[in-house]
Amino acid sequence: MSQPDPSLSIANPEPKDTDALQKLGLALAGLGTLVLFLSWGNLPIPHTLGLILAIGGILGGISLYSYRFYMKQPPGIKNNGVWFKSLINRGVLGWIVGVILTGFYVLLYWYPEMIGFKPEGNEGLVAMFDPLSQFFKSTSASQWFVYGTLYTLAIVSLGVKFLFKYRHSTYQIKRTLSVMAAQLLMAYLIPEILAGLNYNDVTTQEGEYLGYYNTDLKNTWPLDYDFFYDWQLDAMQEEAYQPMGVLFLIIGIAMFLLVTPILTYYVGKRWYCSWVCGCGGLAETAGDPFRHLSSKKLSAWKLERWLIHGVMVFVFIMTAATVYGYFWNTGEVFGLNIYSTFQQPYGFLIGATFSGVIGVGFYPMLGNRVWCRFGCPMAGYMGIIQRFKSRFRITTNGGQCISCGNCSTYCEQGIDVRWYAQRGQNIVRASCVGCGVCSSVCPRGVLNLENGPEDKRYDMPPIIIGNDSIQIDV
Amino acid sequence: MRLTYFLNFEQNKSIRTNMQHIVIIGNGIAGITTARHIRKNGSDDAITVISAETDYFFSRTALMYIYMGHMKYDNIKPYEDWFWTKNKIDLKRAFVEKVDVRHKKLLLHGGEQLAYDQLVLATGSKPNKLGWPGQNLKAVQGLYSYQDLESMEHYSKDLKKAVIVGGGLIGIEMAEMFLSRNIPVTFLIREDSFWSNVLPQEESKMISRHMHEHHIDLRTSTELKEIVGDANGRVRAVITTEGDEIPCEFVGLTVGVSPNIAFIKDSEIETNRGILVDPYLATNIEGVYAAGDCAEFRQPNGERKPIEQVWYTGRMMGEALGRTLAGKKTAYRPGHWFNSAKFLDIEYQTYGWVFPDPKEHEADFYWEHKSGKVSLRLRWDKNTEKLTGVNNFGMRLRHHAFDKWLKDGRTVSYVLAHFRDALFDPEFFKRHEQAIVDQFNLENNTHIQLKKKSWQRILALVS
Incomplete structure (x- = not known):
């Protein structure tokens, strides 16, 4: 038995002492994060070394720390002190992290040059990722490549932590391995490799850009709201990208038309939201410590139903206008400009602000599933199936x-x-x-x-069993 | 349209004139369930729930989680605050000092009086103090009320060691609470292993081992002799019957609870250890009822104790009494016994009766996983082969299955053959039913074959 924490009370009563290996893990993860910030500040760290320190430090450090922290305790629920901790209880640390995350998203979406993205030659944070981007696809990094790498790193390293934390539950282990693999393979490695093999995002030797399309299989319309945008449909039909382009077009349509309703019927929307989805993946791993912050009030549920179905209807209308515009090549529908009336507002309000800035930036304020609960049109669509036609x-x-x-x-x-x-x-x-x-x-x-069978799924017994005082009239 | 309106209006008026004032003392699970079920059964009577403890109903079983930081007080309130206004249940924060059954009124602390037509006593329990020297020192307490929790929090500052006396459910909860704050715990129990007056030996040993795994200093066959105080009147040590002195700054007394009925002792309501009630939860005084921990049945229900101090029984009494007070006279007739608990990381459920030792007519089967954290015990009648009870640790079983099987008088072979219908562990969890049936077949010379899980059968259990 270790000695009691002298600062008991509400401070931060960790169940066990932090030992040398844990401190090493924390130091590594801290070093990795520090390198990211230093490179952002244009400190001249060699890019490859910086990358190895950042990615290796964060992944290795978090894994080592959580291995020691959780394996020292018997397997079981580890929620001691959740409501005492500043970071995950809307305390000072929570606000600091919230502001940093929110700020990062604002820069990423609207001011990428501030993190170093420069078409004429990257600087700072983005430049540090150039070697990795060069390795995959022989081009320098974009802000999205940096974001994708860090996002995947967060899911994988904090996924490892989650695996140790819930090691007593096979369901949690399998589900987490699944979201980690889905992010690493489908969202990250496969798209980068396809680009490397010139199946996507190609600029010819003559300097002609052949276009870009979404090669993340799991990023399904309507979550991937621009699936039917003309640039995307054109790129998927681009000759140089075949057969991959058309394959992704067919799979993309099959995903929302067949795979989603069928799987949701059989197992509920969880097959997507907590086993595959990238937003869900981040929420379940990096976001796990914030899960208790979601509001349980009836009023929040009422707001949720208006918002999520509002966004869903918005995306349906926007997509209908987009498809109409694509085939009839009008640029307008009912006299309304398709881009400025539908696509641009959706992209700004929902695609960037809601899912990114609020969805992740506000983890420490509103919990880890704000986007999934109040915004995601894919979740809205599957929710209707889950509620009315599912096992x-x-x-x-x-x-x-x-x-x-x-x-x-x-x-x-x-x-x-x-x-x-x-x-x-x-x-x-x-x-x-x-x-x-x-x-x-x-x-x-x-x-x-x-x-199980749909029959009696809503089972609401007239009495709670165990009490024979009340006889049921059948 | 207009005529109907008037007719309804007249009817409502006539109901109003007959409207009674039902007063419930105690806002725990028994009192609150009574109030909710009066409404659920369509009564329009005025309902007032009085509590000296908290403004709102909370889950008493969840108090430990506040201390451990798993939840806040708001999280353990099962209903949002608007629920009570919406259901026209008045909540009153007051302490009842006396019940005047002749004039049907309550005397509240501060001199206020409150009249009632029907009275429900649902005042719960108080932790036992068995007369030890020093038992009233500071930082010597049980854990029952919200105030007990506040006191525990208060004395946790600068706490270097806690001693817990009495090896039951609250004792191990208290130990888990202190461990969550990194405070070492010494646990004194009278028996030779944990909760062995309720659990059979193997299960009791399993939990004792698990307590050691969590670094609880468990002292079996050890009793408290004396509690020693310091100059400020706070505990500084305990002395055991063996004469050992254990320094500590907190003593948890968890040797059971007793009905909290001091305030009616000099009323005409008949009491023994608890408030004596008939099967309708009625006391000897017309219009006065008792439910939950504080009620004592004149005629115990089957193997059940005359005083039942369990969350579930408090709820079930409330369900029955709520109907009675809404005009549908209903006796409390509990079904097959069930209970559950969680000992640190090991969950426990039980259905039917499993006594520490099998009764004379009972046969016994015990299986334990090699991890030492999962087990199953079955008891059945030797003559009829009918199942009488099950204990499951580290494994979840379906309440509906065992309730129905016990009601239908299913044999132990039937239960084992259909065991997959009763499994309630999450998907992908390691299943043990084959190992269990294999061992059973070996020990009992039987040839039971497991059937596949059948949703059809499972749904038939529910109805």
Whole structure:
């Protein structure tokens, strides 16, 4: 038994002392992060060395720290002190991180030159990623390449942490390995390799740019709202990109038309939101410590339904106008300019501001699933299927609920799971992303994610079982 | 249209004149469930719930999680604050000093009086103090109320060691709480292993081992003799019956709870250890009822104790009493026993009766995974082969399955053959049913074959 933390009270009571290996891990991760900031400030660090220090330090440091931290304790739920910590309880640290993240997104979307992106030759942070970009596709890095690399790094390194934290739950382990692999392969390596093989993003020797299309298989319309934009459709049909271009066009259409409804019918929207999706991947790994910050109020649920379905209708109208404009080549629909009326506002308000700046930047304020809960049109679309035509539900285990509230507290989607569990009712909610944490944190074995017959999915017993006082009239 | 309006208006008026004032003392699970079920069953009576503890209903079983930082007070309130106004349930923060059953009124602290037509006593329990020297020193307490939690938080500052006396559910919860703050715990229990007056030996040993894994200093067969104070009247050590002196700045007394009924002792309401009630939860006084921890049944229900101090039983009494007070007279008839707990990282559920030792007519089967953290025990009647109870640790089982199987009088072979229907572990978890059935077949010379999980059968269990 280690000695008690002298600063007990509300400060920061870590369950165990930080040992030498943990300190080494923290130092490595800190060094990696420091290198990123220093390169941003144009400190002359050799690019390749800087990259190795940054990526290696963050990945290695976080893995080492979390390995030591969690493996020293018996497997089980690790929520001690969650509400005492400044970073994840809207304290000073939380606000600092929130401002930094938000600021980073603002620069990334609207002022990429401020992080060093210069078409005539990168500087600073973006320049440090040039060697990696050169390695994949023989071009210098863009701000999006930097973002993609850091995003993947966050999911993989904090995914490793999540794996140690939830090592007692096979469901959490498999789900996390899946989001990590989906991000690393589908969103990062495969697109970069395809570009390297000249199947995408090619500028010919004559200096003609052949166009760019989305090669992240899992980034499905309507989350990928520009799938039907003319530049994207043109690039997918570009001769030099075949057969990949058309293959991605066909797969992209099949994804939202067939794969999504079929899989959502069988297993719920979780197959996407918490097993595959990149936004979900970040939320479940880097965002996991912030999951309790989501609002569980009924009023938040009401707002959620208006917002998410509003965005969904917006994307449907925008896409319909886009497709109309593409085939009839008008540029206008009902006299409205398609770009300035539909595409531009959607891209600015939803694509950048909502999903990026607010969606991730506000993790420390509003929780890790703000975008997924209030904005994502893909989640809205699957939510409707999940709610009305699916085999998925969270089963409540009879009368075992003690109303403790762990399930609701740790629901990142702000579902008041307890409301259902304490009346013995199954949980069928459009917004549930199937992360399974309610089931994990339940101390009495009450909740279970299941796929079963649609019949009786909404089972609402007239009484909670275990009490024969009340006879049911059948 | 207009005529109907008037008719309804008249009806409402006539209901109003008959409207009663139901007062419930105690806003715990029993009192609140009673209030909710009065409304659910369509009664329009005025309802007032009085509590001296908190403004709003909270989950008492979740108090530990506030201390551990898993939740805040707001998180353990099962209903948002608007819920009570919406359901016209008045919440009153007050301390009831006396009940005057002759004039049907309550005397509140501060002199206020409150009249009632029907009264529900749902005042819960108080931690036991068994008369140890020094038991009233500062930082010597149980854990039951919100105030107990506040006090625990208060005394946790500068706390270097805590001693917990009494090896039950609250004791191990308290130990887990201190461990979450890195405060070493010494745990004194009278029995030779943890909770062995309720759990069979193997399960009790399993939890004892798990406590050691968490660095709890468990002292078995050890009792408290005396608590020693310092100059400021705060505990500084305990002395065991063996004469050991253990320095500590906090003593948790978790040797059970007793009905919290001191305030009615000199009323005409009949009491024993608890408030004596009939199957309708009615006391000897017309219009006065009791429910939850503080009620004592004149005739115990089957194997159940006359005083049931469990969350679930408090809720079930509330469900029955709420109906009665809404005009649908309903006796409290609990179904098959069930319970659950979590010992540090090991979850526990039980359905039916599993006593520490099998009764004479009972046969017993125990399986334990080699990890020493997952187990299953079955008990059944030797003559009829019918299942009588199950204990599962580190493994989740479906309440509906066991409730129905116990009701239908299923045999142990039936239960094992259909065991997959009852599994409630999350997807992809390692399944143990084959190992369990193999061991059972070997020990009992049977040839039980596991059936595939059937949703059809599972759904039939629910209805």
